[in-house]
Amino acid sequence: MHKFRPSQTVGSMKAKNYGQDKNLGSWYNELGPATTTIHNLASLFLLVCIASSFILYIGPLEGLIGHREVVRELHVVSGLLAMLVLVVGFSNVWGRAMSKVWNLAMTWSSTDDEWIRRWRTSLRRPYYEESGLNPGQKVAFAVVVALLAVLVVSGLILRLFAYFPLWLRVGATLSHTLFAYALVALVLTHLYFVAQKSFRR
Amino acid sequence: MERTTFDIAEHKSVSLPRRSFLYVLGTGALFLGTGSIVEKMLGSSVVGEATGLGGYHLYSVSGGFPVVKPNQYELRISGLVRKPMTLSLDDLYRMNQTSIDSTFQCVTGWEVKNQVFSGVSLASLVAQSEPLSFARFLKFTSFDHVYTESLSLSQPEFHKSIVTTHMNGSTLSLGHGFPVRLFVPGNYGYKSIKWLSGIELVETDEQGYWEQYGYPVNAQIPT
Known part of the structure; x- marks a missing residue:
């Protein structure tokens, strides 16, 4: 039986052998302090951003807390700070730490195809014996990056609404809200797997 | 022969993460551009209705x-x-x-x-x-x-x-x-x-x- 190893030849992941250590999350720590710091910082800002969005969107919470302008600024600033951290992660400033994860997520093999096919047919998450991100995580990572990109663009349109026509503001409201729901669902799923200590497999 | 490494090149065209990334970006652009048309067709604010407050925030x-x-x-x-x-x-x-x-x-x-x-x-x-x-x-x-x-x-x-x-x-x-x-x-x-x-x-x-x-x-x- 063939046991595929995903290529370790992408970018700076070359020297790593993530598949050897069976301790959950060890591959994540091996990505280095820059990546983990970026992940933790961005997560913190994103959680503030999500929490403030609940106040902005849920009427009874707005009724309890009010101060819409303050909460809105907190939402905007925390969202932009999360994006800033990620942009720094993709840049040369911090050793392209996020680019490593991006390359890892974009590395796709027939093993990954098979994993997805088995998941679709059995509706149960198959065991993934390769290193690094499993195929579900790879797809989720790509989706989250795209969601964040749309959320930033639509959010900036809403924040700087005076410069944009009404039809675009309506589109921005629609995409910002629906994509925020999707992001919250993905974050909750992510936290669920972390809590289950089955994050990787 | 035992195969221990995987050749990425032969599977470049089936990268699901890359496709997912592009699909989500495309959907976002579509919503941005056509959101007002969609809401006019539906006759109500999709986002407003989602709040459960009769359409209001x-x-x-x-x-x-x-x-x-x-x-x-x-x-x-x-x-x-x-x-x-x-x-x-x-x-x-x-x-x-x-x-x-x-x-x-x-x-x-x-x-x-x-x-x-x-x-x-x-x-x-x-x-x-x-x-x-x-x-x-x-x-x-x-x-x-x-x-x-x-x-x-x-x-x-x-x-x-x-x-x-x-x-x-x-x-x-x-x-x-x-x-x-x-x-x-x-x-x-x-x-x-x-x-x-x-x-x-x-x-x-x-x-x-x-x-x-x-x-x-x-x-x-x-x-």
Whole structure:
């Protein structure tokens, strides 16, 4: 039986052998302090951003807390700070730490195809014996990056609404809200797997 | 031969993460570009309906929704007038009532169609207070002590605006400005100040709460 190893030849992941250590999350720590710091910082800002969005969107919470302008600024600033951290992660400033994860997520093999096919047919998450991100995580990572990109663009349109026509503001409201729901669902799923200590497999 | 490594090149065309990334970006661009068309086709605000508040997002600029007992409510009309007035809620109920069926459009992009606002005509209230000839603007205040707004006496919306006590046949809810709010048809929602407690006639315009945060003084919805 063939046991595929995903290529370790992408970018700076070359020297790593993530598949050897069976301790959950060890591959994540091996990505280095820059990546983990970026992940933790961005997560913190994103959680503030999500929490403030609940106040902005849920009427009874707005009724309890009010101060819409303050909460809105907190939402905007925390969202932009999360994006800033990620942009720094993709840049040369911090050793392209996020680019490593991006390359890892974009590395796709027939093993990954098979994993997805088995998941679709059995509706149960198959065991993934390769290193690094499993195929579900790879797809989720790509989706989250795209969601964040749309959320930033639509959010900036809403924040700087005076410069944009009404039809675009309506589109921005629609995409910002629906994509925020999707992001919250993905974050909750992510936290669920972390809590289950089955994050990787 | 045992195969221990995987050749990425032969599978470049089936990268699901890359496709997912592009699909999500494309969907986002599609929503941005066609969101207003979609909502027009559906006849309602998808986002507004998702909040479960009849299409509305309820805003408060002070610490929550302010509360006043109906029998303690007062609306003061003051400033450049010959007859300053202080009206109770019952006074407002006893006046000639008028209604308008209109769309409530928020400047941020959501809207609620076919909303019936009922109450007393703003123009008739102002006329009863006999404004002085050099009165040009109306300054509105709220009993939340934060929210303020303004309107020009010369703009057409002034004559259509309603000092609202009822929405869609029911008294206003707390979140909608109970017991009295303003409704300015044809203007973005921020002009329709909630928890209305004061109308002052002034000579020069004073920026309202939202205008101080960069919202345009002219809040007319483009047609």
